[in-house]
Amino acid sequence: MDRAxxxxxxxxxxxxxxxxxxxxxxxVLASPHSGADYREEFLASSRLDPLTLRRSEDSFVDExxxxxxxxxxxxxxxxxxxxxLDVNREPWELDPAMFSDxxxxxxxxxxxxxxxxxxxxxRIVASGEEIYARKLRFFEARTRVETLYQPYHQALRRLxxxxxxxxxxxxxxxxxxxxxxxxxxxxxxGADIVLGDCHGVSCAPPVFEAARSFLAQRGFAVxxxxxxxxxxxxxxxxxxxxxxxxxxxEINRALYMDERSYRRKxxxxxxxTEMTGLVAHLAQIMQxxxxxxxxxxxx
Numbered sequence: 001m002d003r004a005x006x007x008x009x010x011x012x013x014x015x016x017x018x019x020x021x022x023x024x025x026x027x028v029l030a031s032p033h034s035g036a037d038y039r040e041e042f043l044a045s046s047r048l049d050p051l052t053l054r055r056s057e058d059s060f061v062d063e064x065x066x067x068x069x070x071x072x073x074x075x076x077x078x079x080x081x082x083x084x085l086d087v088n089r090e091p092w093e094l095d096p097a098m099f100s101d102x103x104x105x106x107x108x109x110x111x112x113x114x115x116x117x118x119x120x121x122x123r124i125v126a127s128g129e130e131i132y133a134r135k136l137r138f139f140e141a142r143t144r145v146e147t148l149y150q151p152y153h154q155a156l157r158r159l160x161x162x163x164x165x166x167x168x169x170x171x172x173x174x175x176x177x178x179x180x181x182x183x184x185x186x187x188x189x190g191a192d193i194v195l196g197d198c199h200g201v202s203c204a205p206p207v208f209e210a211a212r213s214f215l216a217q218r219g220f221a222v223x224x225x226x227x228x229x230x231x232x233x234x235x236x237x238x239x240x241x242x243x244x245x246x247x248x249x250e251i252n253r254a255l256y257m258d259e260r261s262y263r264r265k266x267x268x269x270x271x272x273t274e275m276t277g278l279v280a281h282l283a284q285i286m287q288x289x290x291x292x293x294x295x296x297x298x299x
Contacts, residue, residue, distance in 0.1 A: 014148055015155055016062065016077045024072025025283035026167035026290055028159045029065050030233065031077040031175045032087045032152070033058035042084050047133040048125065051262075056083045056126045058177040059262055064251070065175050067276040071283060074159050078152055083131060085144045086120055087152045088174070088231040092145070093119035100135040120145065126179060160237060160244070169243025171207060171286045173279070174233045180254035182227060191223035192255055196230035196248035202238025203245045210285045211247060214278055243290060247282075251275075 036057060038050060046053060062077035069075055078087060092107040095114050098121065103109060117123035121141055124130055156172075163170040178194065193215055197203040208224075215222045230238075230248040238246030253259050256268040 014079050015152055016079055017074065017155060018066075018069045018077075019074040019159075020069045020072045022072065023074065023163060023166055026163055026170045026286045027068070027071075027073035027279065027283050028156070028163055028170055028172045029068040029073055029075040029175060029279070030156060030172060031058065031062040031065065031075065032233065033078070033082040033176060034061040034063075035078040035080045035082070037079045038081055039084070045134060045136075046083075046131050048129055048131060052127075052129060053081065053083050053125060053131070054262060055129075055179070056122065057081055058175075059253070059257055060264065060268070061175050061177050061251070064256070064268075064272050064275050065173075065279065067272070068279050071276070071280055073279060073283065074163075076152070076155055076159060078148075080148055083122055083125055085148050086118070086122060087149050088233050089113060089118075089120040090232055091120060091149050092141075094121060094141055095119050095123050098123055098132065098136055099138055099141070101138050103138055120149070156233075156237070164244065167287075167290050169286070169290045170245065171203070171282060172233070172237050172244075172246040173282070174230070174246065174248045176228070176248060176250045177253045178228065178250040180252055180259060190221060190252075192220040192252050194223045194226070194228045194250040196225050196228050196234060196250070197246075198230040198235050198238065199225050202230055202234045202240070203247045204240040204289070207245055207282070207285055207289065208247065211249070211278065211282060214281050215274075218274055218277075220274075245286070 038053065043050060065075060090108055093111050093114050094103055094107045094109060096103050096109050113119055121144065122131060160170050160172055195208065195211055197208045212222050228248065228250045234246045234248045238244060256265055256271045257263065258265060
């Protein structure tokens, strides 16, 4: 397995990229929100203490899926935190109320995520507290997008492009975790895992059902598309009619960590083993699916 990172000119690593020696399966894993490198200037600009800032972080998700490269699937993980920049958004979903100067016309200032305070640069952490003690300048947003967002998606586009070229398609699994309280939103009864396919748009139903069935058979309470149907990544990279599938998975943090101390629970290793099994299962499903597609088209 090769392990590398995309670095800035000053040598700072902004993403952790773990690639197999040979891409053996039509899967790509991404962990956009597990980054925990909090810059000093960000901490200084925030009204929140470092522990509170971590409430938006999908802690340890990159570790939960760390076996992926050993199974032949690359794993891309952001090093920077979601509270600083969210790559699971459009590049310019920005809230004008957060800035002291006017935003350019190309910014999407009216998206539902912006209204919730959770744009590309978030106004609040997941628990609702305001992040910043001051207004930002647009050049700060531009710098974050150009130096972090764009390199992350350049790396992700390369991975899915190479996988598609090798196999005729891919399944991108966008890996997340959710606060335990969020699992009961939308009528769900304490879901362990929420699977999202943008309500049937980003992933073929048999692939989606394969993931649901695998998890349910192992005793997980699985919810579908509520309260999380999939973000920018799932919708942008998933086009099933072209063999491009994208699936979002949200894991209840209470399964594997203490949400106050950010310490791993004893159940962490079992969860990691089960997610390794899920990745292997979906890899086989996709190999069968893509292998059969040309024969089906020819008949």
